[in-house]
Amino acid sequence: MAPVSTKKRALTGLLSAAAASVALVAAPTASAVSSADVGVQAVNLRTPFDCGQVWNANTRTNHNPQNAVDFQRGDALGKNVRSSAAGTVETVRNLGNRSYGKYIVVRHAEGWKTLYAHLNSFNVSVGQSVSTGTVIGKVGSTGGSTGPHLHYEQIRNGVVQRAVLNGVAIRYFGNTTITSSTGC
Structure with missing residues (x-):
């Protein structure tokens, strides 16, 4: 024994x-993800970038909407933006030099949507089915942006939620360094 x-x-x-x-x-x-994030765990939203890329996820109290995330890095312009989960493209829109500029909304399961804004270009169209990791656009600086970055939102039942990516909650309010595992 x-x-x-x-x-x-x-x-x-x-x-x-x-x-x-x-x-x-x-x-x-x-x-770590709290029990309040069970829905996001079920959908399993992933970081919207190529495998292995390191990004700074910035959140701040004066952001609009407040729970949005700005993904930044020195060479952001033109980087692939990938769908965080499987779904259907709901919106592909260009607001010109205001607000989100070029943006995409993807509808996922269980009332979840993701929004990707300030894009340089689109790779999808409305009604298109996408898989987790499908390239949907390229990082840009359109609309009310002051420099290349990806404005990102996770929306559940019409309300922007605090982001959880790869099962990890993004820190509010401040910066989170995150490495993409999408498509690895």
Whole structure:
């Protein structure tokens, strides 16, 4: 019996150490998904960029709408924007030099939609079915934008929610460094 007990203690120790390592890595940039985010877990919204790209997800109290996320990086212009989940393209619109500029809305399951704004170009049309990771457009600086970035919203039943990507809640209000795992 002693060998089994020793193995259990060793395994428990390893699991505890691994959990502590994961907590240390995740703690500075993001928080775990709460039970209030169960719906977003079911849809599993992903980071809207190519696999391995690192982006700064910026949130701030004066953003409109407040729970929107601005994704930024030094070479953002022209980067692929990918659908966060499977769905149907609901809106492809160009507001010119105001507001969102060129933007897309994708309708997902369970009352979820995602909005992608300030795009440079569109790769989809209204009514088109998309998969998780389908390239829907390119990052731009259209509309009321002051520089290349992606304005991103997760909307549930008409209300913009705090973003959860890849099962990780984006930090409000501040910055979260996030690496895209979409299409990996």
